[in-house]
Amino acid sequence: MVRTLGAALAAGALAWLGIAGGAADGAGAVSAHAGGASVAPAADDAPGYAVEDFNYPNADKILAEKHITLKRGDGHITLADCADGTGQLQFYSLKNNEVCFDVKGQSGWLTLEVPSVYGVGSNDYTTQVDMTTGDDQQTFDVAKNTFVPIGQSADPQGRDFTLVEIRSTK
Secondary structure, eight states: OHHHHHHHHHHHHHHHHHHHTSEEOTTSOEEOTTTTOEEOOGGGTSOOOOOOOOBOTTHHHHHHHHOOEEEEEOSSEEEEOOOTTSOOEEEEETTTEEEEEEEOSSEEEEEEEESSEEEEEOOSSEEEEEEEETTEEEEEEEOTTOEEEOGGGGOTTOOOOEEEEEEEEO
């Protein structure tokens, strides 16, 4: 067995030396001794690295069609068509009527801009929402399965608020 292992290692070393001992061309490929075949490094053929930028897909189309700016998120909170009984997170807006989101996984976050939001109906997730009006920012805590007045409805001055971030945890 030791003799067989030694022979296999020696054959592998000879094969490596045969490829490495060939002449390199200008592109970094190596010409093998037998037949002048060209061998390209495997890394040149590999796909590039995927880098997640967390930008919301099709955000420009959604802005044009629904007047909602979806910026960035972790993919666990996604815009959805509103449907009763689906466990969606529902926001009520003077400009967009009802805007709904599906929430999946243990937690999620999404930055966005939905103008004139005045209420939220929550689902099975504890949710925090950040809203702005002018230079003022407010955070609202929303318990599971509740309706909470937020933004203009919760503001003593009745100012118009924009929803800018959603954070949910199970």
